[in-house]
Amino acid sequence: MGRTLAEKVWDEHVVRSAEDEPDLLFIDLHLVHEVTSPQAFDGLRQASRPVRRPDLTIATEDHNIPTVDVDQPIADPVSRTQVETLRRNCEEFGVRLHPLGDVDQGIVHIIGPQLGLTQPGMTVVCGDSHTSTHGAFGALAFGIGTSEVEHVLATQTLTQARPRTMAVTVEGDLPAGVSAKDLVLTLIAQVGTGGGQGYVVEYRGEAIRSMSMEARMTICNMSIEWGAKAGLIAPDETTFAYLQGRPHAPQDQDWDAAVRHWRSLITDDDAQFDHEVVLHAQDVAPFVTWGTNPGQGVPLSSSVPFPEDFADANERVSATRALEYMDLQAGTPMRDIGVDTVFVGSCTNGRIEDLRTVADIVRGRRVADSTRMLVVPGSARVRLEAEAEGLDVVFKDAGAEWRGAGCSMCLGMNPDTLAVGERCASTSNRNFEGRQGKGGRTHLVSPQVAASTAVLGHLAAPADLPTPASV
Amino acid sequence: MDAFTTHTGIAVPLRRSNVDTDQIIPSEYLKRVTRSGFEDGLFAAWRRDPDFVLNLPGYAGASVLVAGPDFGTGSSREHAVWALQNYGFRAVVAPRFGDIFRANSGKSGLLAAQVDEKVVQALWDLVESDPGADVTVDLLERTVSAGTGIEAVHDSFDIDDYTRWRLLQGLDDVAVTLGHADHITAYESRRPAWKPATLPVRVAD
Ligand code: SF4
Numbered sequence: 001m002g003r004t005l006a007e008k009v010w011d012e013h014v015v016r017s018a019e020d021e022p023d024l025l026f027i028d029l030h031l032v033h034e035v036t037s038p039q040a041f042d043g044l045r046q047a048s049r050p051v052r053r054p055d056l057t058i059a060t061e062d063h064n065i066p067t068v069d070v071d072q073p074i075a076d077p078v079s080r081t082q083v084e085t086l087r088r089n090c091e092e093f094g095v096r097l098h099p100l101g102d103v104d105q106g107i108v109h110i111i112g113p114q115l116g117l118t119q120p121g122m123t124v125v126c127g128d129s130h131t132s133t134h135g136a137f138g139a140l141a142f143g144i145g146t147s148e149v150e151h152v153l154a155t156q157t158l159t160q161a162r163p164r165t166m167a168v169t170v171e172g173d174l175p176a177g178v179s180a181k182d183l184v185l186t187l188i189a190q191v192g193t194g195g196g197q198g199y200v201v202e203y204r205g206e207a208i209r210s211m212s213m214e215a216r217m218t219i220c221n222m223s224i225e226w227g228a229k230a231g232l233i234a235p236d237e238t239t240f241a242y243l244q245g246r247p248h249a250p251q252d253q254d255w256d257a258a259v260r261h262w263r264s265l266i267t268d269d270d271a272q273f274d275h276e277v278v279l280h281a282q283d284v285a286p287f288v289t290w291g292t293n294p295g296q297g298v299p300l301s302s303s304v305p306f307p308e309d310f311a312d313a314n315e316r317v318s319a320t321r322a323l324e325y326m327d328l329q330a331g332t333p334m335r336d337i338g339v340d341t342v343f344v345g346s347c348t349n350g351r352i353e354d355l356r357t358v359a360d361i362v363r364g365r366r367v368a369d370s371t372r373m374l375v376v377p378g379s380a381r382v383r384l385e386a387e388a389e390g391l392d393v394v395f396k397d398a399g400a401e402w403r404g405a406g407c408s409m410c411l412g413m414n415p416d417t418l419a420v421g422e423r424c425a426s427t428s429n430r431n432f433e434g435r436q437g438k439g440g441r442t443h444l445v446s447p448q449v450a451a452s453t454a455v456l457g458h459l460a461a462p463a464d465l466p467t468p469a470s471v
Numbered sequence: 472m473d474a475f476t477t478h479t480g481i482a483v484p485l486r487r488s489n490v491d492t493d494q495i496i497p498s499e500y501l502k503r504v505t506r507s508g509f510e511d512g513l514f515a516a517w518r519r520d521p522d523f524v525l526n527l528p529g530y531a532g533a534s535v536l537v538a539g540p541d542f543g544t545g546s547s548r549e550h551a552v553w554a555l556q557n558y559g560f561r562a563v564v565a566p567r568f569g570d571i572f573r574a575n576s577g578k579s580g581l582l583a584a585q586v587d588e589k590v591v592q593a594l595w596d597l598v599e600s601d602p603g604a605d606v607t608v609d610l611l612e613r614t615v616s617a618g619t620g621i622e623a624v625h626d627s628f629d630i631d632d633y634t635r636w637r638l639l640q641g642l643d644d645v646a647v648t649l650g651h652a653d654h655i656t657a658y659e660s661r662r663p664a665w666k667p668a669t670l671p672v673r674v675a676d
Contacts, residue, residue, distance in 0.1 A: 015658040020632055020633070021633055022631075024648065024651060024654065024655075026655070026658050026659075026662075028666060028667075029667070029669070035501050035548075036547065036548065036549065038504035038505075039504070039505070039506045039549075042504075042505075042506075043645075047645070049645070049649075052655075054669075054670060055668040055669055056669060058669040064502065078502040078503070079502055081504060082504055085504045096669050096672060103674075104674070115673075116667070117669060119666075119667055122666070122667075127547060128546075128547055129545065129547040129571060144571065145547055145548075145549035145571055145574060145575035145578060145579075146549040146575075147549060147575060147578030147644065148574065148575075148578065151645050154645045154648075154649065155645060155655060156655065156659075157648055157655055159644065159647075159648065161631060161633070193541060193544060194540065194541045194544070194567055197541075197567065197569075197570065224545075225545075227541070227544060227569065227570070229570050246675070247673035247674055247675050248667045248668075250667070254664070257663070258663075261663070293489050293491070314488040314539060314540060317487075317488070318487075318489055381675070411493075411498045411546075412498060412499075413498045413499065413502070430491075430493065430545065432493040432545060433494060433516060434493065434516050435493050435498075438497070438516065
């Protein structure tokens with residue numbers, strides 16, 4: 001019987017398998033950042049173990065760092081210690097590091113693809129749940145905890161039980177103005193936050209095939225938000241074109257050998273998935289969340305739901321709690337919800353394509369007086385690219401803040417946080433209670449909705465905008 | 472890591488589903504570089520409420536957490552496991568766990584016992600009507616039990632065989648794997664040469 005893409009990648013990485021034991025898998029790329037690594041390096045030090053493959057390891061500073069005055073010492077002493085600890089660890093163990101201020105610094109999941117380090121058929125791990133992003137290249141990529149970070153540093157392997165496989169097939173094409181983010185938010189609302197538990201998911205179908213790499217990364221990024229272990233997309237010409245010429249992409253004959261192999265990384269026609277979900281792209285519309293988990297979302301054109309409309313008792317309780325936390329009235333049209341802050345950025349939507357989309361909408365317009373807008377590029381290179389295209393000027397002219405690269409308000413570990421009760425439309429991936437700052441309220445949205453919302457001061461899509469006075 | 476065979480302790484009913492790791496420990500507490508001291512951040516937002524279950528005197532000294540489905544979803548932060556352990560928890564009983572949280576628990580020695588939803592309901596009812604009641608989580612037998620008479624709960628829980636074995640032995644995962652170093656070396660010698668490496672550093676033109 002044929003094999004799925006995920007199974008092929010898995011099989012290629014089995015170092016050892018034994019009955020009644022999980023497989024030992026080889027890891028091709030290990031991404032490291034300041035928050036989930038200090039205790040792992042400490043563990044190595046205590047056991048006098050080296051990093052087995054520094055040449056398959058790369059570190060950067062992203063979660064904790066400021067996005068303004070990046071040439072100054074970090075003000076918060078605890079954050080500073082964590083960043084300095086990473087620098088010391090990388091130095092001691094010989095790990096490549098792109099620190100704050102470096103041109104290749106940025107969110108781990110943005111710099112891997114950008115450097116051409118993320119390639120089809122690889123196993124990629126990081127002490128971060130959104131490692132699933134790299135699955136867009138046909139890599140098996142998933143998040144791990146700090147003990148596992150230590151395990152990979154010490155052995156370049158992980159013990160893993162073979163996951164089940166699922167196919168999400170998206171038929172047809174997305175309507176104009178509807179993005180990958182709307183698609184994945186729609187999917188999560190449909191299957192629930194636990195729907196992917198224990199599965200590696202392959203996204204396939206026409207809508208996925210016609211997406212750019214950036215859009216594919218947005219989809220795979222959110223796999224963890226519905227519980228999937230990983231999400232991946234078979235590599236194709238779009239993937240190869242993205243990779244070719246990147247610093248760490250194979251060159252010359254190596255490139256040919258690699259592409260030959262990559263072309264074999266598709267699910268065989270007679271392969272069986274353990275579960276299948278089908279979505280129709282033409283039914284997807286701009287989609288936003290109203291609650292406190294990524295599954296609590298509705299189309300922008302609809303209203304805040306009534307808890308009693310949920311069939312499941314747990315969901316009813318959770319919806320009631322969420323409405324209270326979000327300070328929302330059931331039945332309120334989503335478009336009537338005013339926001340204080342708009343955050344554009346994160347490993348979900350902090351790539352150059354996202355910034356271009358936002359710039360196209362705010363160009364010649366103004367951010368509403370009642371609203372502040374933060375635009376945070378996902379990496380230092382994205383920032384430079386945007387500046388070379390003049391996007392920074394577009395943002396600033398519209399009244400938005402243009403920042404340095406990092407995770408920023410996606411998780412509010414640095415000074416970029418919401419105040420208690422503040423409401424935010426965010427292009428990030430999590431709307432958990434307090435995710436963007438204690439007491440902050442988050443609505444997950446696409447870049448298109450974020451930009452339109454910034455202009456109008458309430459949740460909105462580009463179609464709601466009047467024509468700009470000047471372009 | 473300490474071995475885990477069986478544990479009996481006071482159980483706390485956490486009547487919530489979808490408790491993500493941002494709720495277990497908010498990001499502002501993740502800046503430490505040690506493995507201890509995270510108990511202050513455990514359920515930090517909720518603990519400000521004096522009526523939050525962990526603040527009720529009847530559950531003081533609790534070591535077993537009984538939670539609703541999808542406990543530990545979201546962020547991969549192992550700090551969530553450490554915070555629970557630093558606070559004194561040895562086991563979490565729930566109908567479904569986030570995958571990474573469950574893996575992290577297994578590595579750190581916190582028992583994540585997956586049970587049927589009705590077992591959680593029964594445990595909630597029992598420890599709410601009798602705060603301070605003990606619950607026993609037996610890894611050898613894979614059972615969770617509590618109470619006596621008509622209210623008694625006794626049921627099995629799920630945990631994968633390998634994690635169970637490592638917990639029972641208290642084994643360090645890295646040492647186990649390094650025992651297979653020859654397999655790793657053999658694998659490395661057959662990896663294709665074109666696979667990318669982070670070193671030497673290459674930069675964009
Ligand atoms: S941008 Fe947000 S989700 Fe992505 S790695 Fe950073 S904190 Fe995690």
